[in-house]
Amino acid sequence: MNIETIAKIFEINHQDAFEKEAMAVFRYQYQHNEVYKQWCNLIGTDIKNIHHSTQIPFLPISFFKTHTVTSGSFTPAIVFESSKTTGMQSSQHFVKDIAVYEQSFMKAFEMFYGNIANWCVLGLLPSYLERSNASLVYMVQKLIEQSNHAESGFYLNEFDKLYHTLQQLEAKQQPTLLIGVTFALLDFAQLYNMPLKHTTIMETGGMKGRREELTRQEVHTLLQQSFHSNNIHSEYGMTELLSQAYAKKNGQFICPTWMKVFVRKEDDPLQIQPFGKGILNIIDLANIHSCSFIATDDVGTIYEDSSFEVHGRIDNSDIRGCSLMVV
Helix, strand or coil: CCHHHHHHHCCCCCHHHHHHHHHHHHHHHHHHCHHHHHHHHHCCCCHHHCCCHHHCCCEECCHHHHCCCCCCCCCCCEEEECCCCCCCCCCEEEECCHHHHHHHHHHHHHHHHCCHHHCEEEEECHHHHCCCCCHHHHHHHHHHHHHCCCCCEEECCCHHHHHHHHHHHHHCCCCEEEEECHHHHHHHHHHCCCCCCCEEEEECCCCCCCCCCCCHHHHHHHHHHHHCCCCEEEEECCCCCCCCEEECCCCCEECCCCEEEEEEECCEEEEEECCEEEEEEEEECCCCCCCCEEEEEEEEEECCCCCEEEEEECCCCCCCCCCCCCC
């Protein structure tokens, strides 16, 4: 897949363009991704009759735990790895060209939040910072660097330092992004009650056994109460993807133009719907060198405007760091 084709992916601006590129990526990956090709053949896919993105087969996300999912043979520039608990197998995403990931998250951030140079970025990601190959840490590190703000940086468990930094930024009316793993944001909110008028709080999920599991709405309510702010956002991403969706309000995520979410039925996983409630399937065209068509284990609802909510995970799937439970 050449540079020109990859560039076209990030220039998608309407549905017809998405369909054209999705079909091109599907044909490429069927030919060059042995794991994906074997899966398509195993489920009896008639390749000649695939004419639309809703007909494209989706690879179960668990294959990233058990197989090397790559399109073509290459030495990866980096291998992103998911978090795991004792006895669990982590997912591995072999990334051929890290520039594709950087282009994906930087362009998506600008689509949703404008020029990164206008922001101060504070990362509260203690559990992720303890790992050297977390894709979320890589993304936030680059956002911190590109913000070029003196106060931008990571915070491990330095809540007092974070509190004083936020006070100073608020006094300057500096637009600030506080992006954090859910349990750490809740821990911070429990210790400090402060109004944040110029700070966007973005939770990335991640209770990971550190706290009682809460729904996303319960998490947002607690954060709103502690920080006297309705400016609570969410990020949806995972190790197996190279793109993120963002929720600015009501916990409803919106994808960048090269990413699309569908639902499948639990009792008929090959039945794909553009909206409704079910298990989420994701097309991420930035995954050009691995697999762009992934059947996740996340349960959600997709609305007719293509926004979506994530409710939790299907039964019997591994509990992952990014999960929020459903009650």
